[in-house]
Amino acid sequence: xxxxxxxxxxxxxxxxxxxxxxxxxxxxxxxxxxxxxxxxxxxxxxxxxxxxxxxxxxxxxxxxxxxxxxxxxxxxxxxxxxxxxxxxxxxxxxxxxxxxxxxxxxxxxxxxxxxxxxxxx
Amino acid sequence: xxxxxxxxxxxxxxxxxxxxxxxxxxxxxxxxxxxxxxxxxxxxxxxxxxxxxxxxxxxxxxxxxxxxxxxxxxxxxxxxxxxxxxxxxxxxxxxxxxxxxxxxxxxxxxxxxxxxxxxxxxxxxxxxxxxxxxxxxxxxxxxxxxxxxxxxxxxxxxxxxxxxxxxxxxxxxxxxxxxxxxxxxxxxxxxxxxxxxxxxxxxxxxxxxxxxxxxxxxxxxxxxxxxxxxxxxxxxxxxxxxxxxxxxxxxxxxxxxxxxxxxxxxxxxxxxxxxxxxxxxxxxxxxxxxxxxxxxxxxxxxxxxxxxxxxxxxxxxxxxxxxxxxxxxxxxxxxxxxxxxxxxxxxxxxxxxxxxxxxxxxxxxxxxxxxxxxxxxxxxxxxxxxxxxxxxxxxxxxxxxxxxxxxxxxxxxxxxxxxxxxxxxxxxxxxxxxxxxxxxxxxxxxxxxxxxxxxxxxxxxxxxxxxxxxxxxxxxxxxxxxxxxxxxxxxxxxxxxxxxxxxxxxxxxxxxxxxxxxxxxxxxxxxxxxxxxxxxxxxxxxxxxxxxxxxxxxxxxxxxxxxxxxxxxxxxxxxxxxxxxxxxxxxxxxxxxxxxxxxxxxxxxxxxxxxxxxxxxxxxxxxxxxxxxxxxxxxxxxxxxxxxxxxxxxxxxxxxxxxxxxxxxxxx
Amino acid sequence: xxxxxxxxxxxxxxxxxxxxxxxxxxxxxxxxxxxxxxxxxxxxxxxxxxxxxxxxxxxxxxxxxxxxxxxxxxxxxxxxxxxxxxxxxxxxxxxxxxxxxxxxxxxxxxxxxxxxxxxxxxxxxxxxxxxxxxxxxxxxxxxxxxxxxxxxxxxxxxxxxxxxxxxxxxxxxxxxxxxxxxxxxxxxxxxxxxxxxxxx
Numbered sequence: 001x002x003x004x005x006x007x008x009x010x011x012x013x014x015x016x017x018x019x020x021x022x023x024x025x026x027x028x029x030x031x032x033x034x035x036x037x038x039x040x041x042x043x044x045x046x047x048x049x050x051x052x053x054x055x056x057x058x059x060x061x062x063x064x065x066x067x068x069x070x071x072x073x074x075x076x077x078x079x080x081x082x083x084x085x086x087x088x089x090x091x092x093x094x095x096x097x098x099x100x101x102x103x104x105x106x107x108x109x110x111x112x113x114x115x116x117x118x119x120x121x
Numbered sequence: 122x123x124x125x126x127x128x129x130x131x132x133x134x135x136x137x138x139x140x141x142x143x144x145x146x147x148x149x150x151x152x153x154x155x156x157x158x159x160x161x162x163x164x165x166x167x168x169x170x171x172x173x174x175x176x177x178x179x180x181x182x183x184x185x186x187x188x189x190x191x192x193x194x195x196x197x198x199x200x201x202x203x204x205x206x207x208x209x210x211x212x213x214x215x216x217x218x219x220x221x222x223x224x225x226x227x228x229x230x231x232x233x234x235x236x237x238x239x240x241x242x243x244x245x246x247x248x249x250x251x252x253x254x255x256x257x258x259x260x261x262x263x264x265x266x267x268x269x270x271x272x273x274x275x276x277x278x279x280x281x282x283x284x285x286x287x288x289x290x291x292x293x294x295x296x297x298x299x300x301x302x303x304x305x306x307x308x309x310x311x312x313x314x315x316x317x318x319x320x321x322x323x324x325x326x327x328x329x330x331x332x333x334x335x336x337x338x339x340x341x342x343x344x345x346x347x348x349x350x351x352x353x354x355x356x357x358x359x360x361x362x363x364x365x366x367x368x369x370x371x372x373x374x375x376x377x378x379x380x381x382x383x384x385x386x387x388x389x390x391x392x393x394x395x396x397x398x399x400x401x402x403x404x405x406x407x408x409x410x411x412x413x414x415x416x417x418x419x420x421x422x423x424x425x426x427x428x429x430x431x432x433x434x435x436x437x438x439x440x441x442x443x444x445x446x447x448x449x450x451x452x453x454x455x456x457x458x459x460x461x462x463x464x465x466x467x468x469x470x471x472x473x474x475x476x477x478x479x480x481x482x483x484x485x486x487x488x489x490x491x492x493x494x495x496x497x498x499x500x501x502x503x504x505x506x507x508x509x510x511x512x513x514x515x516x517x518x519x520x521x522x523x524x525x526x527x528x529x530x531x532x533x534x535x536x537x538x539x540x541x542x543x544x545x546x547x548x549x550x551x552x553x554x555x556x557x558x559x560x561x562x563x564x565x566x567x568x569x570x571x572x573x574x575x576x577x578x579x580x581x582x583x584x585x586x587x588x589x590x591x592x593x594x595x596x597x598x599x600x601x602x603x604x605x606x607x608x609x610x611x612x613x614x615x616x617x618x619x620x621x622x623x624x625x626x627x628x629x630x631x632x633x634x635x636x637x638x639x640x641x642x643x644x645x646x647x648x649x650x651x652x653x654x655x656x657x658x659x660x661x662x663x664x665x666x667x668x669x670x671x672x673x674x675x676x677x678x679x680x681x682x683x684x685x686x687x688x689x690x691x692x693x694x695x696x697x698x699x700x701x702x703x704x705x706x707x708x709x710x711x712x713x714x715x716x717x718x719x720x721x722x723x724x725x726x727x728x729x730x731x732x733x734x735x736x737x738x739x740x741x742x743x744x745x746x747x748x749x750x751x752x753x754x755x756x757x758x759x760x761x762x763x764x765x766x767x768x769x770x771x772x773x774x775x776x777x778x779x780x781x782x783x784x785x786x787x788x789x
Numbered sequence: 790x791x792x793x794x795x796x797x798x799x800x801x802x803x804x805x806x807x808x809x810x811x812x813x814x815x816x817x818x819x820x821x822x823x824x825x826x827x828x829x830x831x832x833x834x835x836x837x838x839x840x841x842x843x844x845x846x847x848x849x850x851x852x853x854x855x856x857x858x859x860x861x862x863x864x865x866x867x868x869x870x871x872x873x874x875x876x877x878x879x880x881x882x883x884x885x886x887x888x889x890x891x892x893x894x895x896x897x898x899x900x901x902x903x904x905x906x907x908x909x910x911x912x913x914x915x916x917x918x919x920x921x922x923x924x925x926x927x928x929x930x931x932x933x934x935x936x937x938x939x940x941x942x943x944x945x946x947x948x949x950x951x952x953x954x955x956x957x958x959x960x961x962x963x964x965x966x967x968x969x970x971x972x973x974x975x976x977x978x979x980x981x982x983x984x985x986x987x988x989x
Contacts, residue, residue: 033983759955
């Protein structure tokens with residue numbers, strides 16, 4: 001079952017990977033938590049930092065819990081993960097860009113007031 | 122009295138008033154019910170229920186699953202075409218004081234049903250059907266990666282189809298177009314079951330599609346014959362790989378979007394409602410983020426078919442294999458970057474529109490590369506204009522014209538003038554019919570002998586092609602003109618002073634010609650079956666093909682290969698033929714056992730959706746538990762396969778060879 | 790005879806590889822599913838329609854406890870897999886049980902949070918923001934529920950059939966699923982709760 005244990009069936013290596021992954025995730029989570037509750041940086045900068053921490057934790061868990069990149073032979077799992085990431089970036093990034101662009105061109109407050117005065121649909 | 126109340130509660134919002142409201146609708150319902158009764162009656166008369174269950178319904182053989190997909194898709198083609206004829210007829214006469222024969226609501230349901238059926242059940246059905254029939258054989262594999270899931274995907278597709286057909290009998294269908302934009306599709310403006318039928322038919326068949334995407338992708342990556350590296354795969358297999366990459370990463374978007382609309386309609390959320398903090402434009406954004414990849418999902422395997430057909434009927438290897446592969450992956454990536462071109466006019470700024478306009482123009486390039494490669498394949502080839510090749514010629518003309526119209530519309534400024542006009546309708550029909558449908562017709566003619574053991578009647582095939590092609594051009598060229606004159610889509614009536622009627626009538630004539638084409642295809646099927654003994658495929662290789670599927674006898678046996686082929690070069694079968702290599706070897710074969718659980722999956726999905734649509738809530742937990750039980754019980758089965766020994770394979774193979782000798786004798 | 794056995798083993802190995810690979814691809818598609826929900830949430834996050842926003846609704850300490858419950862369960866799931874590799878049946882059952890309890894704790898805390906909000910009138914019907922919140926986090930919770938059910942069934946399999954090849958293969962799939970759910974939670978934690986509390 002090579003997908004769980006790294007090559008050559010080394011239990012100790014995998015155990016230390018899981019532990020490292022766990023500790024790393026705990027540290028990253030606590031850091032993000034602390035910054036969010038005590039951080040003095042401006043909203044946007046803080047958001048970027050928190051985002052980076054999330055991405056790092058994502059990478060940590062992908063590598064150490066999900067064993068991405070450990071495949072022998074052609075790296076299909078990595079490739080699929082890569083395509084997934086590209087699609088997600090385009091989908092989420094593109095949607096946010098588009099919707100933001102559309103929303104700023106809507107007549108804002110008046111529309112909100114009007115809609116609130118109507119029956120909720 | 123009490124019994125009445127209980128029945129009332131149990132039946133949700135079903136009631137006598139949900140039967141069809143007018144004569145034409147009754148006609149549709151009668152055809153569904155009549156058709157079902159006729160089929161059931163025929164099977165009973167022939168005492169074939171057990172046979173049907175054992176040989177077809179519970180099968181895990183992708184060749185049989187493929188046949189079932191194609192049969193369902195072709196039946197739905199008849200329905201979708203009937204919708205089209207009704208629309209054309211209405212638009213030819215409904216001018217000025219004449220309101221035509223369809224009221225507005227009915228017309229909009231027909232419009233919506235036409236698009237929904239054609240995309241989700243005809244195009245997707247034919248595509249998955251052909252992939253099932255051809256892909257494993259081309260890869261030198263005996264089956265797909267997950268046979269049970271493959272069968273379940275078909276039954277989910279069938280369940281979705283059943284929901285759409287049920288809407289003809291009970292209740293109505295969505296009148297919100299084939300994509301059901303909110304707020305029109307929200308509860309306030311579409312309070313009937315129509316949009317709910319639409320949502321669940323797509324949701325269920327969509328899940329089937331997603332599972333198939335995973336299945337075929339794993340098949341291609343993990344189950345190629347030994348020695349078949351990716352660059353030795355047939356081009357059809359590459360195109361399927363690209364298409365399935367799109368399926369896997371685009372269909373989840375559809376799943377989410379349909380769910381959110383369903384939540385809005387059932388539990389009062391505010392995703393796309395006009396009030397409550399919803400944003401209807403987000404629906405349009407998401408549905409097209411799926412919708413654009415969807416059209417490439419359909420067209421890539423179609424391109425793959427052309428690569429096979431053109432090479433075979435030009436007696437030449439495909440020109441530019443490597444560039445074809447690059448073109449496929451360029452199309453795959455780019456198709457995720459163009460979706461906004463479906464709503465240039467929704468109000469985004471010039472920067473956003475320009476970005477997507479550019480990507481849209483760019484995506485035409487790899488497609489152009491492919492078309493040139495096919496033409497270069499033909500150059501200096503020994504071309505044989507059998508009907509599969511005729512469909513290709515029709516494609517080149519129609520698809521190119523339609524494609525150029527598309528590049529025009531990639532310019533936002535032009536699109537603002539023709540968005541949602543008949544110009545757009547002409548464009549995408551040229552792409553889908555000229556591109557996708559013609560390819561599938563060509564593929565069906567091409568691979569029919571492999572699956573059924575006899576060729577289709579060539580003369581009727583040519584007749585069908587000419588009626589389809591001429592009819593199509595007559596039906597859709599006027600639409601370009603009408604679009605430029607200002608005619609919008611989905612009109613059930615227009616003013617006489619506009620001067621549109623003559624063009625609509627011409628389009629109607631074109632539609633009638635297409636109708637003759639469809640009739641010719643039906644005739645072709647019937648005649649071919651009647652004349653099958655004189656059209657037997659005796660060698661397994663009726664077209665002098667290049668790829669592995671032609672190395673097995675026709676009809677392809679359920680075990681496919683007597684021994685899994687070993688591949689050393691591209692077009693291994695062609696190379697073997699040149700080297701006059703052929704000898705039979707036999708090995709043990711592992712095959713999946715039949716399973717009724719796949720049918721159960723479809724039946725439960727249909728039940729769940731039907732009861733949800735009709736608010737028969739008490740059934741839902743039961744159906745849900747049923748699905749869980751099915752999956753758990755199925756998963757407990759550790760031995761879903763059986764072994765066919767080499768000896769048994771040899772006996773079957775020799776029996777088939779003997780039959781071929783008999784056919785040979787009959788023919789001479 | 791030896792050649793036949795070797796062939797059989799290789800066939801089994803290939804079948805397992807195929808299944809794990811297919812499941813991984815399914816998980817990638819599930820990522821796109823969640824990404825769509827994240828896109829919707831991001832677009833609608835300020836559409837509070839006069840109702841409360843994230844800062845007013847979310848309690849970060851509470852969410853932190855949830856997060857650690859799930860994170861730890863992901864770790865203990867890994868430990869269960871190591872035990873499975875060693876064919877240590879009782880250790881597997883132990884760690885699987887711990888994982889299940891932590892997962893159930895996570896789910897319980899989440900359901901409590903949901904019902905509290907709904908009882909106060911801040912349900913998914915209140916606004917576009919809340920619709921997206923409940924659907925995104927709720928979809929994750931639904932996946933957790935499926936995972937817990939699967940875990941219970943696997944526990945029964947391990948107990949009754951032992952750690953056969955088929956059972957271990959399914960445990961691998963389950964562990965992939967469970968780890969993946971924690972990966973998704975990283976982004977829910979950050980984008981929904983942290984960003985929400987900062988009103989970003």
